[in-house]
Amino acid sequence: MISVAVIGGGASGMAFAVALKQKRPDIEVTVFEKNPKVLKKILVTGNGRCNILNFDAVAENYFEACEFVRPAVEKYAPKKTEAIFRDMGLLLMSEQEGRAYPISQTAASVVCVLSSAAERAGVKVFTDTPVKSIKKSQGRFVINNDKSFDFAVIACGGAAAPKQGTDGSSFELFKALGIRVTELSPALTGICVKDMPFSLKGLRQYCKCTVFSNEKEYVETGEVQFNDYGLSGIPIMQLSRFIGKGKATATLDCLPSLTKNEITAFLQSHKFREPSGDVLCGILPRALANFVLRECNVKKDEPFASLSSDKALQIASAIKSLKFSVTGVRGFDFAQVTHGGAALSEFDNNTLEAKKVKHLYAVGEALNVDGPCGGYNLGWAWSSAFLAAESVLKEL
Numbered sequence: 001m002i003s004v005a006v007i008g009g010g011a012s013g014m015a016f017a018v019a020l021k022q023k024r025p026d027i028e029v030t031v032f033e034k035n036p037k038v039l040k041k042i043l044v045t046g047n048g049r050c051n052i053l054n055f056d057a058v059a060e061n062y063f064e065a066c067e068f069v070r071p072a073v074e075k076y077a078p079k080k081t082e083a084i085f086r087d088m089g090l091l092l093m094s095e096q097e098g099r100a101y102p103i104s105q106t107a108a109s110v111v112c113v114l115s116s117a118a119e120r121a122g123v124k125v126f127t128d129t130p131v132k133s134i135k136k137s138q139g140r141f142v143i144n145n146d147k148s149f150d151f152a153v154i155a156c157g158g159a160a161a162p163k164q165g166t167d168g169s170s171f172e173l174f175k176a177l178g179i180r181v182t183e184l185s186p187a188l189t190g191i192c193v194k195d196m197p198f199s200l201k202g203l204r205q206y207c208k209c210t211v212f213s214n215e216k217e218y219v220e221t222g223e224v225q226f227n228d229y230g231l232s233g234i235p236i237m238q239l240s241r242f243i244g245k246g247k248a249t250a251t252l253d254c255l256p257s258l259t260k261n262e263i264t265a266f267l268q269s270h271k272f273r274e275p276s277g278d279v280l281c282g283i284l285p286r287a288l289a290n291f292v293l294r295e296c297n298v299k300k301d302e303p304f305a306s307l308s309s310d311k312a313l314q315i316a317s318a319i320k321s322l323k324f325s326v327t328g329v330r331g332f333d334f335a336q337v338t339h340g341g342a343a344l345s346e347f348d349n350n351t352l353e354a355k356k357v358k359h360l361y362a363v364g365e366a367l368n369v370d371g372p373c374g375g376y377n378l379g380w381a382w383s384s385a386f387l388a389a390e391s392v393l394k395e396l
């Protein structure tokens with residue numbers, strides 16, 4: 001009987017196994033998962049709701065990997081993936097910006113539907129079974145120096161969120177088969193800044209954020225959270241993948257809907273109110289207002305009317321561009337995805353088969369593919385899994 005080994009029982013591994021075994025019940029599909037249960041990470045995605053895909057996803061969303069992902073993302077586009085999940089018994093709903101969630105609003109539904117589809121199809125699942133070694137011998141893949149298989153699919157995820165079973169150590173499996181792995185760095189994570197003011201801790205503010213790193217500027221807008229180590233929130237997470245090893249700055253426009261002149265005019269027209277802290281508290285949260293005043297060397301109880309007109313302009317400028325010196329990004333423990341992975345040049349993007357190792361495939365985050373927040377990373381896990389399953393089917 002033809003046998004297929006799937007290394008990793010996460011999103012992409014389970015989706016691959018189900019897709020293949022449903023079409024070919026006569027072959028043996030075995031999933032090896034190091035955790036006590038499959039799909040552990042899914043439960044923490046989307047704050048427990050699982051932002052399962054993005055209806056607007058296109059290849060261009062995947063940064064440098066856009067050409068590589070095109071065949072998978074176009075063939076298994078979001079609507080097709082939605083239909084596959086509907087067939088399995090999972091209904092989705094969409095929220096703003098194309099974000100899709102299970103209609104039940106709980107990630108547990110995704111785990112339940114995928115696990116039971118695997119069981120119904122007859123996928124063999126070995127939990128608590130880390131794959132520590134893989135080698136090719138006489139045309140077959142020998143796993144843990146024990147069982148051998150005709151095909152192998154590496155679906156081991158990346159190095160982000162090690163508590164979920166993905167600590168990056170499984171990239172050694174690629175290396176053991178002669179496949180190059182690129183440098184890894186955390187993405188979709190917080191940004192650490194120098195001398196983060198304690199008074200801002202816990203604050204949330206809708207901002208336009210600009211990161212300047214490696215001579216390039218990157219911009220995102222949304223709610224920023226101020227923490228003891230620095231900044232987080234969706235726009236900051238999106239920007240984190242662009243922070244390089246050199247010097248970087250993060251600049252926040254704390255009132256993106258107003259121009260500097262509009263803010264200045266507003267402040268001047270309200271200067272009869274005092275103290276200065278009170279003039280600002282109509283447009284900014286108190287902690288941020290006080291911080292801006294401190295940055296401009298104005299005491300919060302100083303009468304605003306006594307300040308020069310230049311000061312109003314200086315305060316407006318500070319509100320429009322609060323600058324932080326970036327010291328790095330938070331580590332893999334706090335990251336949602338990995339930037340880096342098995343080198344894309346080693347794989348045929350029409351099949352996801354390794355160019356040098358026949359019948360070896362890679363799917364999901366194990367490959368050097370990452371997308372923004374909003375369902376794009378799970379979207380890639382599903383699309384790549386379905387394309388790889390289709391490719392294996394053609395080889396049988």
Ligand SMILES: Cc1cc2nc3c(=O)[nH]c(=O)nc-3n(C[C@H](O)[C@H](O)[C@H](O)COP(=O)(O)OP(=O)(O)OC[C@H]3O[C@@H](n4cnc5c(N)ncnc54)[C@H](O)[C@@H]3O)c2cc1C
Nearest residue numbers: 008010011012034045046051131157165364365375377378
């Ligand atoms: C907190 C958090 C929230 C997220 N929220 C979202 C979201 O809402 N939407 C979204 O699109 N993306 C989200 N992501 C990212 C998304 O979860 C991943 O990109 C996606 O799960 C990758 O799927 P995968 O199958 O490639 O890897 P994973 O889901 O990481 O699965 C890999 C599996 O392989 C197992 N494994 C690893 N090595 C071995 C080995 N040697 N032997 C056996 N088993 C092994 C691991 O235990 C794991 O179960 C989030 C990530 C985190 C951490």
